[in-house]
Amino acid sequence: MNRQNTDFYDELETRSPAERLQAQMQALPAQLRYARENTPAYAALLADVDVDSINSLDALAGLPVTRKSELIDAQGRARPFGGFAAGTAGRMRRVFSSPGPIYEPEGKADDYWRLARALYAAGFRRDDLIHNAYSYHFTPAGAMMETGAQALGCGVFPAGTGQTELQVEAIAGLQPDGYVGTPSFLRILIEKAAEKGQDISSLKKALVSGEALPASLRELLSSAGIDVLQAYATADLGLIAYESPAMEGLIVDEGVIVEIVRPGTGDPVAEGEVGEVLVTTFSQAYPLVRFATGDLSAVLPGTSACGRTNMRIKGWMGRADQTTKVKGMFIHPEQVARLLRDYPDVLRARVVVTNPDNRDHLELCCELEHAPPALATELEAGMKEIFKLRGSVRFVAPGTLANDGKIIEDARALT
Numbered sequence: 433m434n435r436q437n438t439d440f441y442d443e444l445e446t447r448s449p450a451e452r453l454q455a456q457m458q459a460l461p462a463q464l465r466y467a468r469e470n471t472p473a474y475a476a477l478l479a480d481v482d483v484d485s486i487n488s489l490d491a492l493a494g495l496p497v498t499r500k501s502e503l504i505d506a507q508g509r510a511r512p513f514g515g516f517a518a519g520t521a522g523r524m525r526r527v528f529s530s531p532g533p534i535y536e537p538e539g540k541a542d543d544y545w546r547l548a549r550a551l552y553a554a555g556f557r558r559d560d561l562i563h564n565a566y567s568y569h570f571t572p573a574g575a576m577m578e579t580g581a582q583a584l585g586c587g588v589f590p591a592g593t594g595q596t597e598l599q600v601e602a603i604a605g606l607q608p609d610g611y612v613g614t615p616s617f618l619r620i621l622i623e624k625a626a627e628k629g630q631d632i633s634s635l636k637k638a639l640v641s642g643e644a645l646p647a648s649l650r651e652l653l654s655s656a657g658i659d660v661l662q663a664y665a666t667a668d669l670g671l672i673a674y675e676s677p678a679m680e681g682l683i684v685d686e687g688v689i690v691e692i693v694r695p696g697t698g699d700p701v702a703e704g705e706v707g708e709v710l711v712t713t714f715s716q717a718y719p720l721v722r723f724a725t726g727d728l729s730a731v732l733p734g735t736s737a738c739g740r741t742n743m744r745i746k747g748w749m750g751r752a753d754q755t756t757k758v759k760g761m762f763i764h765p766e767q768v769a770r771l772l773r774d775y776p777d778v779l780r781a782r783v784v785v786t787n788p789d790n791r792d793h794l795e796l797c798c799e800l801e802h803a804p805p806a807l808a809t810e811l812e813a814g815m816k817e818i819f820k821l822r823g824s825v826r827f828v829a830p831g832t833l834a835n836d837g838k839i840i841e842d843a844r845a846l847t
Contacts, residue, residue, distance in 0.1 A: 441552040444686040445740045456689055457487045467719040472515035497698040499724045504532045513537060517718050528572040536572060536667040539717025545670030546687045547580025550663040553676045554639040556610055558585035563603055565591045565613030572667045577612045600625045607634035615640040615649055622656050639663055669711050673745055681732040681744035688713050692731055695752040695839045696765025706730045706837035708752035726753050728837040754840040758785055758792050763819055765839040771814045780833050787844040794823030803827045
């Protein structure tokens, strides 16, 4: 496909939502069968699943969640990938390590992490030269962007991190068309160039990731003549979602299925409600199913004004792992979900931890229409059994609790 003179990376971006969903659901059973037949982890997790019946989002929502936090233990038992990779480390192109440590494979497919789509949306085109300021050491960020750039036919200067003055000199000397890296480091490069009197005005576009991009920083970078868009990607999953020139949320990548679920569960939430991002990939090397990123986000209604039709999410809205230590005991979102499992009338709930008089106190706040007389007593007993801690229960009207994805709120610093 000649991509030079089109706004879209491929025709997949503009197909109707119904057509996309149909294609994904037709492909999903075969992908699940592949994961079960080629990875020990999913051979166990999907052993009793009729994969041919998993052909809808509702059916997908019934499968177990794989949590990032579980990978460290799994990889300790079955090195190096915990049984989740389809092949040994020696069959991968490269292997990386993220903090934990968690080891991630890079399969041999071209543009393995699918970053070319995000780069294209950010304005990068064949024959551009890209200044890549992501790390090439241990973690895969540098390789993720480089393989995407190569798929587009772009050249890459592998700058890596640090050595600010040398990086500025390289930009002034090579005159690259754009930058990939964190937004904060791009700001540092701009400031260092001004200090040294170096011309880096060739940088006209940037794809950034790895940290927040507040409006004030985007405006500062824009004032330097650089159009900056964002990508949301992880070492495990590759590209999850990306920004387009419309800058109306992040558009989900065509190569994954994204669900937003209530933290601590695998239960999808309503459109617009904040929850945890789960991702199912169609990767042949690392076929993760309902992989919990630990990130919070929410679905935006409608489609982007840019013409891309896939689901949009608001972007990163915090962490879903809200594990909190109270009186020497850890409370996890999964425990809150277990406590409420038998109470479907509770619409939304959160545990609030305070410390009046320097003594930790738990309060379970529940939204519901009508509270049966014995419900508070039952929930208090449940807290004692599951949390191994005493706490109180308070009922509030529907819509009272903030739509922020919080299941456990540690308010001790505020009291």
